[in-house]
Amino acid sequence: MKYHIVTYGCQMNLHESEKIAGILKEKGYLSSAPIEEADIIVFNTCCIRENAENHAFGNIGALKKLKREKKGLIVAVGGCLVQEEGKAKLLKEKFPFIDILFGTHNLDELGDLIERKRAQKKSVVSIKEARSATEDGANPVRTSYPNAWVNIMYGCNNFCSYCIVPYVRGRERSRRAIDILREVEALVAEGYREITLLGQNVDSYRGEDGTTFPALLDAVASVEGNFRLRFMTSHPKDFSEELVAVMKKHDKICKHLHMPVQSGSNRILRLMNRRYTREKYLEDLALLRREIPDCEVTTDLIVAFPTETEEEFQETLSLVKEADFSSAFTFIYSPRTGTRAAEMEGRIADEVAKDRITRLVALVNEKTREKSAKYVGKRIEILCEDRDEKKGMYLGRDEYGRMGYFKSERDRVGEFVTLKITEANGISLYGEEV
Ligand code: 5AD
Numbered sequence: 001m002k003y004h005i006v007t008y009g010c011q012m013n014l015h016e017s018e019k020i021a022g023i024l025k026e027k028g029y030l031s032s033a034p035i036e037e038a039d040i041i042v043f044n045t046c047c048i049r050e051n052a053e054n055h056a057f058g059n060i061g062a063l064k065k066l067k068r069e070k071k072g073l074i075v076a077v078g079g080c081l082v083q084e085e086g087k088a089k090l091l092k093e094k095f096p097f098i099d100i101l102f103g104t105h106n107l108d109e110l111g112d113l114i115e116r117k118r119a120q121k122k123s124v125v126s127i128k129e130a131r132s133a134t135e136d137g138a139n140p141v142r143t144s145y146p147n148a149w150v151n152i153m154y155g156c157n158n159f160c161s162y163c164i165v166p167y168v169r170g171r172e173r174s175r176r177a178i179d180i181l182r183e184v185e186a187l188v189a190e191g192y193r194e195i196t197l198l199g200q201n202v203d204s205y206r207g208e209d210g211t212t213f214p215a216l217l218d219a220v221a222s223v224e225g226n227f228r229l230r231f232m233t234s235h236p237k238d239f240s241e242e243l244v245a246v247m248k249k250h251d252k253i254c255k256h257l258h259m260p261v262q263s264g265s266n267r268i269l270r271l272m273n274r275r276y277t278r279e280k281y282l283e284d285l286a287l288l289r290r291e292i293p294d295c296e297v298t299t300d301l302i303v304a305f306p307t308e309t310e311e312e313f314q315e316t317l318s319l320v321k322e323a324d325f326s327s328a329f330t331f332i333y334s335p336r337t338g339t340r341a342a343e344m345e346g347r348i349a350d351e352v353a354k355d356r357i358t359r360l361v362a363l364v365n366e367k368t369r370e371k372s373a374k375y376v377g378k379r380i381e382i383l384c385e386d387r388d389e390k391k392g393m394y395l396g397r398d399e400y401g402r403m404g405y406f407k408s409e410r411d412r413v414g415e416f417v418t419l420k421i422t423e424a425n426g427i428s429l430y431g432e433e434v
C-alpha cells in the first residue's frame with residue numbers, strides 16, 4: 001500500500017509531514033507514490049494566509065472524482081486549517097468524501113484514526129483543543145537528507161495581532177533538552193550534515209531546569225561530528241548578546257540569522273504587537289555584525305497592515321536598505337478571522353497593497369542581486385543537497401544561505417563542496433568545483 005502527502009506552508013509543516021509519513025509506514029503504507037496511485041492521501045494544511053487556505057480547499061475539491069472511482073481510497077485532512085475555528089465543519093460540508101479530519105494537536109493519534117476508519121464507513125474526526133505533551137512519539141520518514149529538522153518547541157504565546165498561529169498551534173511547549181540532544185546525536189551518527197532546530201519562536205525555548213535557547217544551542221553545537229547547525233525562527237524582541245556569543249563561539253553554527261522584522265514603522269509595529277522598535281532592531285543587527293561581521297540576516301515583511309500609510313510603507317523600504325538583508329520573504333497582510341488585526345478598521349485597498357508589495361519585492365531583489373554579484377570570483381563552501389534535473393546540475397547552500405549550483409559527473413548529495421563562483425543570478429550562484 002502506498003501513500004501521498006500534500007504539504008502546505010512552513011518548514012514546521014514539512015517536518016510534520018515527515019512524521020505523518022512515519023505513522024503511515026507503521027500502518028502498512030510502505031512507500032510514497034503519485035496521487036493517482038496512492039491508497040491514502042493526506043493533506044497537511046496551513047492557514048497563515050488566505051491563499052494557503054484557498055490552495056488547500058482547491059486541491060481537496062479536485063479529489064472528488066478520484067475518490068468516487070477508487071474504492072478503498074482514504075482521504076485525510078490535517079494541520080492548521082482543520083484546527084481553525086469553524087473550518088473542520090466547513091470542510092466536512094464542502095467535501096463530504098473526506099474520511100479523516102485531524103487537528104494540529106492530534107498528530108500522534110493519526111494511526112488510531114486510520115484503524116477506526118478502516119473499521120467503519122463513517123468518517124472520523126478528532127480535533128483536540130489543546131495539548132501539553134511535547135513528544136509526539138512519531139518516528140519521521142525524513143525526506144530532506146542531508147538536512148534534518150528537529151523540533152525544539154511547539155506553539156506560540158506572542159499573539160502578534162495579525163497572526164493565527166497561537167490560535168491553531170496553542171501555547172508554547174518546549175521539548176526536553178536531553179531528548180533534543182539525543183535526536184541530534186543520532187542524526188549526526190546516521191550521516192545527516194545539517195541540523196535545523198525548529199520553533200515558532202526559538203528564543204522562548206525553556207527546557208527542563210530552565211535551559212535557555214542560547215544554552216541549548218551551545219549544547220547542540222558541542223555534539224561531535226561533521227555537521228552544521230541552523231535554527232529558526234528568531235523573534236527580535238528576544239534578541240540577546242548570549243545568542244550572539246554562542247553563534248560566535250561555534251564554527252558549526254551557520255552565520256545566518258532569520259529574524260522577521262515585519263515592518264519599518266514603529267506605529268505599525270505597535271499595532272502588530274511586536275514589542276520592539278525599528279531603532280532597537282537596527283541596534284541589534286549592528287551588535288550582531290560587530291561581533292560576527294559576515295553574518296547574513298534574512299527577514300519577513302508584511303505590507304498593507306490596516307491603516308498603514310504610504311509614509312509608513314516608505315519606512316519599511318528604508319529599513320530594508322539600512323538593514324542590508326540578504327533576502328526577505330514578503331507578504332501582503334491577510335486578515336485572519338479571530339485575530340485582533342482582523343477587527344481593525346482601515347483596511348488597505350487591494351490595488352494599494354499590490355503596488356506596495358511590487359515596490360518592496362523590487363527593492364529586496366535589487367539588494368539580493370547586489371549581494372550575490374559580490375560573490376563572483378570568490379569561493380564558497382556548500383553542502384550539496386540535491387540535483388536539479390532541468391539544469392543538469394547539483395545544488396546546495398552555503399552557511400550564509402546562498403544557493404550554489406555546479407556540474408558533477410557523480411552524485412555529490414551529502415558532501416561539502418567548495419565552488420569558485422563564475423556567475424550570479426538573483427540568490428543563485430553558479431560555479432565550478434575547486
Ligand atoms: N498576513 C500576512 N502575513 C502573515 N504572516 C503571518 N501572519 C500573516 C498574515 N495574517 C507572515 C509573517 C510571519 C510569516 C511566517 O508569515 O511575516 O513572519
Ligand code: SF4
Nearest residue numbers: 156158159160163165
Ligand atoms: Fe505568529 Fe508572532 Fe507567534 Fe510568529 S511570533 S508565530 S508571527 S504570533
